[in-house]
Amino acid sequence: MTRDIAVVAFAQTDHRRTSDELSEVEMLMPVLHEVLDRTGLKTADIGFTCSGSSDYLAGRAFSFTLALDGVGAWPPISESHVEMDGAWALYEAWTKLLTGEADTALVYAYGKSSPGSVRDVLTRQLDPYYVAPLWPDSVALAALQAQALIDAGETDEPALAAVAARSRAAAEDNPHAQLRGPVPHGEYVVRPLRTGDCPPIGDGAAAVILAAGERARELCARPAWIRGIDHRIEAHGLGVRDLTDSPSTRLAAERAGAFERPVDTAELHAPFTAQEVVLRKALRFDDTVSVNPSGGALAAHPIMAAGLIRIGEAAARIHRGESDRALAHATSGPCLQQNLVAVLEGDPR
Amino acid sequence: MSKEPVAVVGVGQTKHVAARRDVSLAGLVREAARRALDDAELTWADIDAVVIGKAPDFFEGVMMPELYLADALGAVGKPMLRVHTAGSVGGSTALVAAQLVAARVHATVLTLAFEKQSESNAMWGLSLPIPFQQPLLAGAGGFFAPHVRAYMRRSGAPDTIGSLVAYKDRRNALKNPYAHLHEHDITLEKVQASPMLWDPIRYSETCPSSDGACAMILTDRAGAARAPRPPAWMLGGAMRSEPTLFAGKDFVSPRAGRDCAADVYRQAGIADPRRDIDAAEIYVPFSWYEPMWLENLGFAAEGEGWKLTESGVTELDGDLPVNMSGGVLSTNPIGASGMIRFAEAALQVRGLAGDHQVDGARKVLGHAYGGGSQFFSMWLVGARPPDA
Numbered sequence: 001m002t003r004d005i006a007v008v009a010f011a012q013t014d015h016r017r018t019s020d021e022l023s024e025v026e027m028l029m030p031v032l033h034e035v036l037d038r039t040g041l042k043t044a045d046i047g048f049t050c051s052g053s054s055d056y057l058a059g060r061a062f063s064f065t066l067a068l069d070g071v072g073a074w075p076p077i078s079e080s081h082v083e084m085d086g087a088w089a090l091y092e093a094w095t096k097l098l099t100g101e102a103d104t105a106l107v108y109a110y111g112k113s114s115p116g117s118v119r120d121v122l123t124r125q126l127d128p129y130y131v132a133p134l135w136p137d138s139v140a141l142a143a144l145q146a147q148a149l150i151d152a153g154e155t156d157e158p159a160l161a162a163v164a165a166r167s168r169a170a171a172e173d174n175p176h177a178q179l180r181g182p183v184p185h186g187e188y189v190v191r192p193l194r195t196g197d198c199p200p201i202g203d204g205a206a207a208v209i210l211a212a213g214e215r216a217r218e219l220c221a222r223p224a225w226i227r228g229i230d231h232r233i234e235a236h237g238l239g240v241r242d243l244t245d246s247p248s249t250r251l252a253a254e255r256a257g258a259f260e261r262p263v264d265t266a267e268l269h270a271p272f273t274a275q276e277v278v279l280r281k282a283l284r285f286d287d288t289v290s291v292n293p294s295g296g297a298l299a300a301h302p303i304m305a306a307g308l309i310r311i312g313e314a315a316a317r318i319h320r321g322e323s324d325r326a327l328a329h330a331t332s333g334p335c336l337q338q339n340l341v342a343v344l345e346g347d348p349r
Numbered sequence: 350m351s352k353e354p355v356a357v358v359g360v361g362q363t364k365h366v367a368a369r370r371d372v373s374l375a376g377l378v379r380e381a382a383r384r385a386l387d388d389a390e391l392t393w394a395d396i397d398a399v400v401i402g403k404a405p406d407f408f409e410g411v412m413m414p415e416l417y418l419a420d421a422l423g424a425v426g427k428p429m430l431r432v433h434t435a436g437s438v439g440g441s442t443a444l445v446a447a448q449l450v451a452a453r454v455h456a457t458v459l460t461l462a463f464e465k466q467s468e469s470n471a472m473w474g475l476s477l478p479i480p481f482q483q484p485l486l487a488g489a490g491g492f493f494a495p496h497v498r499a500y501m502r503r504s505g506a507p508d509t510i511g512s513l514v515a516y517k518d519r520r521n522a523l524k525n526p527y528a529h530l531h532e533h534d535i536t537l538e539k540v541q542a543s544p545m546l547w548d549p550i551r552y553s554e555t556c557p558s559s560d561g562a563c564a565m566i567l568t569d570r571a572g573a574a575r576a577p578r579p580p581a582w583m584l585g586g587a588m589r590s591e592p593t594l595f596a597g598k599d600f601v602s603p604r605a606g607r608d609c610a611a612d613v614y615r616q617a618g619i620a621d622p623r624r625d626i627d628a629a630e631i632y633v634p635f636s637w638y639e640p641m642w643l644e645n646l647g648f649a650a651e652g653e654g655w656k657l658t659e660s661g662v663t664e665l666d667g668d669l670p671v672n673m674s675g676g677v678l679s680t681n682p683i684g685a686s687g688m689i690r691f692a693e694a695a696l697q698v699r700g701l702a703g704d705h706q707v708d709g710a711r712k713v714l715g716h717a718y719g720g721g722s723q724f725f726s727m728w729l730v731g732a733r734p735p736d737a
Binding site: 002049054055056060061062064065066068069073074075076077078079080081082083084088091092095096098099100101121122124125126127128129132230231232233234235236237247248251332333334337338 | 351352373374404405406407408409410411412413414415416417418419420424425426427428429430431432433434435441444445448449451452453454468474475587588589590591592593595603604605608609612720721723724
């Protein structure tokens with residue numbers, strides 16, 4: 001690419017099981033203020049703004065229109081929205097910066113899962129004629145994937161329990177996480193998945209600032225340069241996919257340049273333990289990669305923000321000098337249908 | 350750094366109707382996509398990425414339908430983005446797709462927007478009660494009628510202007526085989542005698558509810574060189590947003606709309622839109638929005654837009670034809686409506702608009718807005734590529 005673009009700031013809420021007392025705008029505003037404060041920028045200084053969210057989570061049409069109030073969008077701003085995880089909003093913002101039409105971008109995402117039954121809500125993502133009427137919920141579909149993986153001899157229940165334990169132990173150091181420390185693996189929700197194999201249900205928001213070239217160096221001591229970013233989608237019908245593999249992740253990683261040199265850190269958006277196993281295989285990780293040092297989606301899973309948080313967490317580690325080359329991953333749809341991979345690097349020290 | 354020029358080499362849409370009971374959502378979008386590919390003489394394999402848009406998921410009751418539609422749109426193994434910016438989404442979706450080409454991330458992109466309103470009930474989809482938030486006041490007409498009144502008071506426009514717009518757009522629609530409403534017996538008197546819905550907006554001055562999809566193939570300079578038919582070149586494109594509700598907002602002529610147009614004109618080197626632009630497809634869901642947007646877009650001075658309409662300037666054979674396709678007033682698959690405006694602008698400069706072709710259309714504006722006049726997206730396309 002002809003233009004270097006970096007994540008220069010990241011902020012997120014404390015993710016919580018419920019946030020009844022807050023509207024989405026109220027939940028979002030402190031995060032927007034925090035991420036702007038980190039760079040000293042004001043809304044008026046931002047060249048492009050893009051957000052990710054879902055009307056179905058909010059329970060109303062055009063829910064994102066109000067979120068704009070939190071940005072303080074006056075005078076009018078150059079702005080767009082994807083009805084997807086905020087990681088894809090970041091992708092749109094990255095392409096905008098590549099064109100040279102803007103030098104900075106504010107990207108935010110939010111989701112409140114607490115007002116409804118998120119397992120039921122997510123069934124509405126499925127083929128509306130043949131599958132959705134059966135209401136197969138997100139945990140049941142993830143359990144199919146986990147069982148396929150076990151049947152293929154690629155993992156077993158104790159290994160999945162270890163993924164959960166490692167993630168939540170790592171989250172001890174993450175003040176924003178919802179589930180931290182020793183968490184009982186629990187009863188079966190849908191075999192072979194137990195409570196501990198599933199993400200917590202929670203509310204939260206996150207925001208990132210991108211900047212191009214010299215602007216990034218002015219705004220951040222050690223920018224997290226986006227060396228590559230790509231995303232791919234797979235077929236929707238689970239029957240035509242090999243659930244033990246993630247070819248879309250592998251292809252996105254290839255296009256993002258992830259295999260050119262090893263990464264030291266990875267933030268994977270794997271809401272269910274078995275999905276981490278699938279992603280590790282697709283990304284050809286060995287034991288040298290530190291996976292989900294933040295605790296990952298098993299420690300906090302605000303839907304629509306969780307993917308953007310992976311990019312933010314990876315970038316923040318580079319900002320702090322804890323990583324030199326990190327991979328961030330986001331997913332969307334049942335059983336890892338759609339996947340995005342970004343490769344971030346810090347300047348040599 | 351320089352951007353890659355973006356060309357429209359394929360346009361496809363469905364025949365818009367009240368209810369397409371013969372196709373699924375997947376069938377509907379695939380129909381439009383196939384027609385766009387046929388226009389460009391390309392195959393699914395030539396497409397590098399898909400950018401899809403629609404208005405709220407509640408309109409069909411499918412959450413994030415891009416997941417389900419990936420197969421139907423040949424997106425498997427490719428990048429797929431889903432844009433949602435309320436009623437402006439069709440325009441925004443095209444701009445996001447164009448950006449992928451301009452940024453040289455992809456060479457050829459399929460962009461598509463749709464709505465299948467018959468699958469659900471749009472009034473219900475817009476009327477979910479949320480505590481402490483203003484409801485949409487009995488559909489969009491109830492929201493916009495007071496702002497039309499404000500325009501009439503400020504401009505002194507005679508109360509016949511709205512009916513002239515509706516009469517014109519419905520007659521234009523008769524020349525467009527894809528338009529939803531084909532009212533062969535339309536007369537000005539019939540428009541003026543139609544029931545009053547939200548004073549001053551009459552039944553015949555409102556848009557229908559349509560099922561439909563619109564698709565475009567966008568490509569780079571090399572792709573345009575291979576195109577079998579003349580391409581439309583993007584000369585400028587922009588989005589602007591402002592909050593729907595705040596003290597001091599000018600609902601008659603929102604600043605976001607003016608700023609958006611100014612940005613597009615700057616990119617396209619348009620000094621005087623009235624002189625330099627040959628025709629415009631403007632998002633007019635209620636007839637009075639034609640004179641209002643003519644002012645907002647700089648085609649007329651403040652308070653003067655209705656005079657262009659009244660004098661026939663905006664007629665198909667006028668000096669500045671507006672909504673040659675019949676416009677949103679004749680066809681409104683909400684999520685697709687913005688893209689149809691953009692696509693019609695492209696068809697005009699390609700010389701492929703059929704019976705509603707404007708002779709000598711070289712530079713045409715496509716315009717969309719959404720929310721409570723909150724979101725704006727526009728592009729200007731030309732018959733010739735942008736200056737290097």
